[in-house]
Amino acid sequence: MFMKITLLTVKQPATPLSLPLYCSRVPAGFPSPADDYIEAQLDLNEYLIKHPSSTFFARAEGTSMVNAGILDGALLIVDRSLTPQHDDIVIASVDGQLTCKILDTRIQALRSANLQYPPMMLSEGNELLIFGVVIHVVNKLCTRL
């Protein structure tokens, strides 16, 4: 009735680890000698994300954080559940725009990772709105893909 097609295996976000029990067929022939050494498949979600329900992704635009390892166009992984601390890279609301900066609680400022941009001092009355703490950055290094 239909063309035979192969199932696409798609890794869904935040999937639990899949543990292969046996990778070779049991009934006949030799078992694979590697069976005893099979471990869990590595799951990047598990490595990158500790609190799935409070973790959001965002896209970096601009070069003021390049020296902190955040290239223009990088994927930012942001955990809202963490309480921001001194020296954390945070997403804050600056003039109503989501902005990525380094939180400096000692001088009460948001700093860029680039000396060309002066730090933004936090004034007393203005409440600083922090969206979350950036926990990882994914920079694309090979543009062929």
Added chain:
Amino acid sequence: MYALVDGNSFYASCETIFRPDLLGQPVVVLSNNDGCIVARNKEAKALGVPDLVPYFQVKSMLEQAQVHIFSSNYELYGDISRRMMDVLGAMVGDHEVYSIDEAFLRLLSSTREYKTFGKHLKDTVMQCIGMPVCVGIAPTKTLAKMANKAAKKIPGLQGVCAMDTAGKWQWVQKRFTTREVWGVGSQISDKLAAMGIHTAYDLAMSSPRQMRKHFSVVLERTIRELNGEPCLTLDQQPVPKKEIMCSRSFSHKIHDPVELQQAISQYAGRACEKMRQQERLTNLLWIFVESSRFSGPQYSNQLMVKLDSFTNDTCVITEAARLAVAELFRPGVPFHKCGIGLMELKERQPEQLHFFSPQQSEESRSLMASLDAVNRRYGRGTLGLASQGINPKWKMAREKMSPRYTTQWAELPKVRC
């Protein structure tokens, strides 16, 4: 003790999570097809924007007042809802998702400082998701619902109301009408008023036995619950749906049979996707079409279609639905709505093998799995049957939709660096 947690103007609040520039600004969300106003944040309410009015009636007023208007972004609301329920579930364990924006929680018996714990729930959801919520805590679900309303209505409570003693809930009950009690509809409340029962407190003080005679066991239970006697428990297992419906009205009237078939194909595709998510099969379809109730010739009709075996194959079901619609089509009628119901659902397992009735083939199953996988990965509607049409004209209008910030790679929030 139960807590009811719900999002404040949930849809409107979802729209502001990734838009700090909108904080303090009036925001409204429109229903399907940008028809009515379905959510208003408190700034929009303060401007006097009415609830559930047709958009076109207030359009110029909204524009003048510089209200931010959004089409429904169900992808975003669904994802934020799921996250909110996960956060609540992690804090309490026993919880019942009551609707997209509210959940009942059963508090641990070790919880003592209810008001403090309520505040903790509220603050945690705010920090983790950015969603403002109100919390009502009381010994029964009916009272928790009322406490939640009180938390919203009385500004001094700051969004958290714990009614842990009879004195506290009676104080609130005296300030609520019977109509505001969970489970009491307008008919019952009118009848109660005729009996001299006006406030929730009057109702709580009435005799449950007598009221059961006048009304029903449901109202008796409500009265007991209003007095702090738990009659309703958490409904944690959502009952698997007996049928799956997918219907929607069109953005403009359809006169063309091909367009009507495209619409039913699309809804059939969506319904089948839902059915496969629930691991179910069907062999009975219900198809209906409707003209606009307000203009042109009136017509509505329906058909049941029986398939010769159980399936979840979009191709098979769409074909049957298209045949049905061709049968139901009448020239000259301005069609406004159509829909499909998958009736007679059965679980996919255990598989029964029939010698004489054809089974859904392995090819069909893997095709459906691939279809769902592609659409999950690249967004709904990426892959579908050609009969659904490409960028159809009748499609739901969502002109003012915000980005799907959390479910599409291409639409992630942008952060200035």
